Amino acid sequence: MARIDLDHIRHAYMAKPQSPSDYALKEVHHTFEDGGAYALLGPSGCGKTTLLNIISGLVRSSEGRILFDGNDVTPLSTQERNIAQVFQFPVIYDTMTVYDNLAFPLRNRGVSEPDVDRKVREILSMIDLDSWSDRKARGLTADQKQKISLGRGLVRSDVNAILFDEPLTVIDPHMKWVLRTQLKQLHQRFGHTMVYVTHDQTEALTFADQVVVMFEGEIVQIGTPAELFERPKHTFVGYFIGSPxxxxxxxxxxxxxxxxxxxxxxxxxxxxxxxxxxxxxxxxxxxxxxxxxxxxxxxxxxxxxxxxxxxxxxxxxxxxxxxxxxxxxxxxxxxxxxxxxxxxxxxxxxxxxxxx
Amino acid sequence: MNKTWNNKAWFMVLPVLFLVAISAIIPLMTVVNYSVQDTFGNNEFFWAGAEWFEEMLTSDRFWAAMGRNLLFSGIVLLIEIPLGILIALNMPKSGWGVPVCLVLMALPLLIPWNVVGTIWQVFGRVDIGLLGYALREVGVDYNYVSDPFDAWVTVIVMDVWHWTSLVVLLCYAGLVSIPDAYYQAAKIDGASRWAVFRYIQLPKMNRVLLIAVLLRFMDSFMIYTEPFVVTGGGPGNSTTFLSIDLVKMAVGQFDIGPAAAMSIIYFLIILLLSWVFYTVMTNYDAASDGERRDG
CATH class of the missing domain: 2.40.50.140 (Nucleic acid-binding proteins)
Incomplete structure (x- = not known):
C-alpha cells in the first residue's frame, strides 16, 4: 500500500510530439493518497487507461516521474513496482485450477509453499470461491473469472496499489452490483490504494471517495461525487455526469x-x-x-x-x-x-x- | 417442434450424388472389384476372394513400407511442430516485418510439389548441386543417390523446408489472437518467459496445434511426389513409402489385384485417421464449450 505521486506526467504515443494535441495525456500532476479509492472517469480515448498503464509501468511516460511513497519508481518495470491490475476482460490461466491461478503470482516470486497455501485459502474464502479451488478455471463464468483476476492481486499482501481497468464491462448487470459491493468491502477491510478506470458514472460515483474526471488527455476535475454534481469545474463534467x-x-x-x-x-x-x-x-x-x-x-x-x-x-x-x-x-x-x-x-x- | 416433411427435397441432392458417384464412389468400387479378382490379361478375371488382402497383410514389403511411412511421419512431426512454434514465437507482431515474414513463410507452400522435388533433387546433387557440392567440399561424405541415410536426411530436410511454414502460419494465427492483457497480467504476476509460454501461449495455441499435427500427419503419411522425384524410392527400397510402393506395384509391375487390395487398406487407414481427427476435434470443442459460452 502506497501513496502514488504523479509528478508532471505527460505521454505521447508518437516518437517526437510537436504540439500539445500530440499528447495522449497532457500534463497530470496529482497525488493518490495511501488507502484511497479513486475512480478515473471519462469517455473513451480521454487518456484514462494510458494514465493507469503509466502507473502500473506497462507504459513508460514520455515525461515526468512517478513516486510510490516518495520513492521514484519511474525506471522500474511492472514486476518491480509490485502492483496488481484487473483488466477489462478477465485474464485467467485457462489450464490451471482456480487454486493454481491464485498461487501463480506467489510461486513466481518464490514464496514458500506453506505460505502460498495459507494465503490462497484466505483469498479463496474472501472472494467466495472456496468450493471451486480444484476446478479448472476455464469453465467459470465471467464474474468468477474476474474475481480470480482480482484475487491474484489480493494474494500479494504487499501490493502498492490495485488498479482496475473497466473491470465490470463484461459482467451481467445484476452481478456488477454484487461485485462492486464486494470490492468496496475489500477496500474497507484492507485499505489498499485503489484506482478504478471507468466510463460509467454510476460505477465511478458509487465506488470512489474521489472521482478524477478526465477529458481530452487532461484531468478536468477531482472531487467527491457531490462536488462533481453541484459544482462542475468544467462544462464537460456537467455534461458527462448526470442524466441528462x-x-x-x-x-x-x-x-x-x-x-x-x-x-x-x-x-x-x-x-x-x-x-x-x-x-x-x-x-x-x-x-x-x-x-x-x-x-x-x-x-x-x-x-x-x-x-x-x-x-x-x-x-x-x-x-x-x-x-x-x-x-x-x-x-x-x-x-x-x-x-x-x-x-x-x-x-x-x-x-x-x-x-x- | 413440428417439422414439415417434404421428400421432394431429396431430388435436390441428386446432382451432387451423381457427381460424387462419378468422382469417388465408382472409381473406388472399381478398385474394390479389382481387389477381389485375379487376371492374366486378355480382360479375363477370376474370383480371388480375400487372397490379395491376406497376401498384403502378411507381406514384409507392405509392412516395411508402412514402417518407413510411420517413421517418416514421426520424424517430420518431431521436427516441424517444435520448429514451427519456435519460429512463430519469434516472428514480429507488428510493423513492416509482419508482411515480409508472412510472404517468406508462404513461399514454400506455393511451390508445386514436383517442383519442390526437382529443386531438392538438383540442390543435393554432388556434381552440380549447391548443397551436395558444398558438403563434398567441406569434407562431408554426402550422396543421397547411394547412401540410404543421406537419402532420408534429404527427404526429411526437404519436407521440413516445404511444410514447416504451414505450422508457423497456424501457430502465428493462434499467437496474434492472444489479447495484450494476458501478457500484461503475466508481467504483473511476475511470470517468467517460460511460464508465459507454458500457461498463456501454449494453451491458446492448443486448437491450431491440433490442426497442425493432424494435417502434417495425414499429409506426410500420404507423401508421394517429392521423394519420388528426388530418390525414386531408393537407394534400394530405403525411401519407398506406401504410396510409392503402390504406384510401383500397380503401374510398374501391373499387379492390379494386390495393388487394389493395398489401396483399400491404405484408404481405410486414412479413413481411420480422419475419424480420429474428427473425434478429437469435436471432443475438444465440447470440452471448451463452457469457456466460449461465458465469453
Missing amino acids: GMNVLPMELAGGSARVGSNEISLFAPPASVPSGKLELGIRPEFVRIGREGMPATITKVEDIGRHRIVRAQLEGYEVAAIVDEDADLPAEPRLLFDPAGINLYADNWRVETAQ
Whole structure:
C-alpha cells in the first residue's frame, strides 16, 4: 500500500510530439493518497487507461516521474513496482485450477509453499470461491473469472496499489452490483490504494471517495461525487455526469445578474472577478422549475423515466432539459425558473469562482 | 417442434450424388472389384476372394513400407511442430516485418510439389548441386543417390523446408489472437518467459496445434511426389513409402489385384485417421464449450 505521486506526467504515443494535441495525456500532476479509492472517469480515448498503464509501468511516460511513497519508481518495470491490475476482460490461466491461478503470482516470486497455501485459502474464502479451488478455471463464468483476476492481486499482501481497468464491462448487470459491493468491502477491510478506470458514472460515483474526471488527455476535475454534481469545474463534467447532463446556455453578464437572450436571471452570488472569454450559464435539469412564472418557453418533448419525467423545452432557441415529478402539472404556456443555488457560470468552459 | 416433411427435397441432392458417384464412389468400387479378382490379361478375371488382402497383410514389403511411412511421419512431426512454434514465437507482431515474414513463410507452400522435388533433387546433387557440392567440399561424405541415410536426411530436410511454414502460419494465427492483457497480467504476476509460454501461449495455441499435427500427419503419411522425384524410392527400397510402393506395384509391375487390395487398406487407414481427427476435434470443442459460452 502506497501513496502514488504523479509528478508532471505527460505521454505521447508518437516518437517526437510537436504540439500539445500530440499528447495522449497532457500534463497530470496529482497525488493518490495511501488507502484511497479513486475512480478515473471519462469517455473513451480521454487518456484514462494510458494514465493507469503509466502507473502500473506497462507504459513508460514520455515525461515526468512517478513516486510510490516518495520513492521514484519511474525506471522500474511492472514486476518491480509490485502492483496488481484487473483488466477489462478477465485474464485467467485457462489450464490451471482456480487454486493454481491464485498461487501463480506467489510461486513466481518464490514464496514458500506453506505460505502460498495459507494465503490462497484466505483469498479463496474472501472472494467466495472456496468450493471451486480444484476446478479448472476455464469453465467459470465471467464474474468468477474476474474475481480470480482480482484475487491474484489480493494474494500479494504487499501490493502498492490495485488498479482496475473497466473491470465490470463484461459482467451481467445484476452481478456488477454484487461485485462492486464486494470490492468496496475489500477496500474497507484492507485499505489498499485503489484506482478504478471507468466510463460509467454510476460505477465511478458509487465506488470512489474521489472521482478524477478526465477529458481530452487532461484531468478536468477531482472531487467527491457531490462536488462533481453541484459544482462542475468544467462544462464537460456537467455534461458527462448526470442524466441528462447539465444545460449549458450562452449568456451575458449584466451587473449582478445573467442575461440569456432577453431574459434576466438573478444569480445566487456574483462572480469573484469579471470573467473574460465565452460566457456560459450551466444549470442541472434538477434545478430547472416549470410553472406559470418565469421565462417563457415551449415544451418539445416529455420522456417518462419512471419516478420522474424529463421535459425538453426550448428557451430562446436553446434546448433546456428539466426533471420534474411524475405528477407535476405542465401548464399550457409553460415558463421556466432557474434555482439560483444550482447556477454555475463558465468562461471558456471553465467554472468562474463566485464571490463567497 | 413440428417439422414439415417434404421428400421432394431429396431430388435436390441428386446432382451432387451423381457427381460424387462419378468422382469417388465408382472409381473406388472399381478398385474394390479389382481387389477381389485375379487376371492374366486378355480382360479375363477370376474370383480371388480375400487372397490379395491376406497376401498384403502378411507381406514384409507392405509392412516395411508402412514402417518407413510411420517413421517418416514421426520424424517430420518431431521436427516441424517444435520448429514451427519456435519460429512463430519469434516472428514480429507488428510493423513492416509482419508482411515480409508472412510472404517468406508462404513461399514454400506455393511451390508445386514436383517442383519442390526437382529443386531438392538438383540442390543435393554432388556434381552440380549447391548443397551436395558444398558438403563434398567441406569434407562431408554426402550422396543421397547411394547412401540410404543421406537419402532420408534429404527427404526429411526437404519436407521440413516445404511444410514447416504451414505450422508457423497456424501457430502465428493462434499467437496474434492472444489479447495484450494476458501478457500484461503475466508481467504483473511476475511470470517468467517460460511460464508465459507454458500457461498463456501454449494453451491458446492448443486448437491450431491440433490442426497442425493432424494435417502434417495425414499429409506426410500420404507423401508421394517429392521423394519420388528426388530418390525414386531408393537407394534400394530405403525411401519407398506406401504410396510409392503402390504406384510401383500397380503401374510398374501391373499387379492390379494386390495393388487394389493395398489401396483399400491404405484408404481405410486414412479413413481411420480422419475419424480420429474428427473425434478429437469435436471432443475438444465440447470440452471448451463452457469457456466460449461465458465469453
